[in-house]
Amino acid sequence: MSRPLNRPLTLRDVSEASGVSEMTVSRVLRNRGDVSDATREKVLRAAKALGYVPNRIAGSLASQRVNLVAVIIPSMSNMVFPEVMTGINRVLEDTPLQPVVGITDYLPEKEEKVLYEMLSWRPSGIILAGVEHSDASRAMLRASGIPVVEIMDTDGTPVDAMVGISHRRAGREMGEAIVRAGYRRIGFMGTKMALDHRARKRFEGFTQALARAGIEVADQEFYSGGSALSKGRELTAAMMARSPDLDFLYYSNDLIGAGGLLWLLEQGYDIPGQIGLAGFNGVDLLHGLPRRLATMDACRDEIGRRAAEIIVARTADPVRAVERIVTLAPTIERGDTLRPL
Amino acid sequence: MSRPLNRPLTLRDVSEASGVSEMTVSRVLRNRGDVSDATREKVLRAAKALGYVPNRIAGSLASQRVNLVAVIIPSMSNMVFPEVMTGINRVLEDTPLQPVVGITDYLPEKEEKVLYEMLSWRPSGIILAGVEHSDASRAMLRASGIPVVEIMDTDGTPVDAMVGISHRRAGREMGEAIVRAGYRRIGFMGTKMALDHRARKRFEGFTQALARAGIEVADQEFYSGGSALSKGRELTAAMMARSPDLDFLYYSNDLIGAGGLLWLLEQGYDIPGQIGLAGFNGVDLLHGLPRRLATMDACRDEIGRRAAEIIVARTADPVRAVERIVTLAPTIERGDTLRPL
C-alpha cells in the first residue's frame, strides 16, 4: 500500500483543465487584477477539483516577496515565549504575514545558525529575543536589509528596533519595594546566569537597589535544569537551613518562587510577616496557589504584539518612521507575599 | 537614520568577487562535488567577506527539494506540545530537516488553512496532531505525496502513518485502577470537549470502565479557558459542595487536578483515604506539589521522536517500509493520591 508519489500539480495543470491561460489562473488564485466572474468560476472549480496547492517557492522567487516573519527565541518550554508568540500571532493573523519559529536553546552559536537558516528564506522581517548577539549575527542582521525587532529586553543597543522592558530596572524596582516594605535579610535564588542575560540584569538591578539602601544580598543560590517547582522547594529548604534568619527571598522566576512558597507554607512560616517572597514574570499559573506570589509582569503579550506591529508597519511602508525603541513599564503585583507598606 | 535596503547578494556577486564561476561557487557552498582546495578557499573567503547568505527559495525551486518538516499542532501554551516539539527537534537536529510550526487553536477550519499554507511550501514531510481532520484536509494530505505522520492519538485511521497512545484505553485503564482501588463515588472534571477529541476519548474510555464495574460517574463538570490551576480549585470546590459524598475525582489534565489537590489539602481532606485524585499527562510541574498527583504519562517526548524518525526514514528512502502505526503504552503513576491496592 505505497502512496502515489505523483508529481505535484502546477499552474499549467489548472490552466489546461480550465482552458484559461496560466497567467489568468494565477490572477484568480491570488485575487489580483480584474478577472471576469465567468473565468474566475471556471478556474476555481478546476483548481479545487484537481486539489491544486500553489507553489510558494516559485511564487516567492518570481515576486521577490516572502510573507514570512522569522521569530527566533531561546526555548519553547519557558512559558514566557509561547505567550510572546500568542501576541505576535494575534497581530499577524490579520495580515498576509506568517510567523516561522526558530529555537536557540540560549546558545549563541545556535542562534547564529538558526538566524542564517532563517535569512536564507528571505523573510519579510525578523523578531528575535534579546539584545546580545554574536558579531556575526549582528552583521547578518544588518546586512539582511529587512526590519529587525529585538524583543524582551531594552538594556542595550538594537540593530534596528527594540521592544521590551528594562530588566535592570525591573530588578531595581523590586529591590526598592522590598526594602521599603522593611525587609533586611534578603536571599536570592535563580538560574545560572551565564547565558540568561535578562536574569543577570534583573539581579544586577536588584543588588544595586539593595546597595543604595546599604544592604547586601545575605545568601544566594543558582540552579540549572530540572522541574522549576521542585527546584524552588529544594533551593529554599537548603537556603533556610543555611541562613535561618532570612526575612525575604527573591526568585528569578515565578515557578521556583511558587515551589519555595509551597515549601514555606508547609513548614508553617508566617508569610509575609516572618518572611516575604517575590518572583518574576506574572505567570498565570500563580493564580491557583494558596497565596498569590508577589511578582512583576513581564508584558509578554504586549511585547509580542508591539514587535509584530512594527514589522507589519515597516513591511507595509518601509519609509514611514516608526518608533524604534519601545520600553514597556512592568508594574509590581504585591500579591500576598510582600508585606504592605 | 534609515537602514540600507540594499539588494541582497547573489551567487553572482560571490562569483565575481572570487573570480570563480557561479557553478563552482555553488558547489563549494553546498559541499557537493570535488573542488580544489585553492578555489574552495577563494570562494569561502569571498562569501564570508561579502556576508553572502544563499537564497534557499531559488535553491529549492531549482533542486525541487525543501528540507522543511511541517508540524501542525493545536496550541503552544498547552505544555504538551512544546514537549512533543522537543522530541521532534532532537531527532531533526542531526539531519538537514528543519521543523516549521503551525498553530490551529483546535479549530478544524484553521487547521485546513494552516495545512494549505504549509503545503504551499512543499515540505518534505508533515507531522500533525490528531486523527480527526476535515475531508478537505485529508484530501490535501493524501494528494501531497509526502510522508504524513498523525500524532498523539491512535484511536482512528491514519492518512499515512500514526504515532501516539490510545486515549480511550488510557481513560479505561485509569477507570479500572480507580475502581480496583475501591473508590465508588467518582466525579469527573475536564475541558469542554467539543473539539478536544483526545479528552473526549479518555472520558469515553473512563465511563466505559466504570460501567463495566456497574458504576456511573456521580458528578461531572466542564470548563473552558482561564488559568487551569485556579479553575481546578473552583470546579473542585463547587463539585464538593454539590456532591460531598464523592470519594474520587478524575481530572482531564494534571493542571486542574493540581488545583483541586491544593484546594482539598487546604480544606483538610484526607488524601487518598477520604478522597482520591487523578489527572492526565504526567507533567513535570507536579513534582513540586505537596503530594504527587496520580497521573498517566502521555509519552509526549517519545511521540515527537518517533514521528520525526518516521519522516527522516521516509525522506531518506521513500520506498523502504517503516512502521505505519506506532501505539505507545502509557503507564499509570499512582503518586500519592490514589489509594494503594
Added chain:
DNA sequence: CTGAAAGCGCTAACAC
C-alpha cells in the same frame, strides 16, 4: 576539477 546551458513554477510588466 570546472564551466555553460537549460529550466524549476511562478509573477511583473507589458501588450492586445
Added chain:
DNA sequence: GTGTTAGCGCTTTCAG
C-alpha cells in the same frame, strides 16, 4: 479582461 514574454537565483545535467 486576458495573453505573452522574460526572468527571479539557483541547481541539474552534460561537456570539456
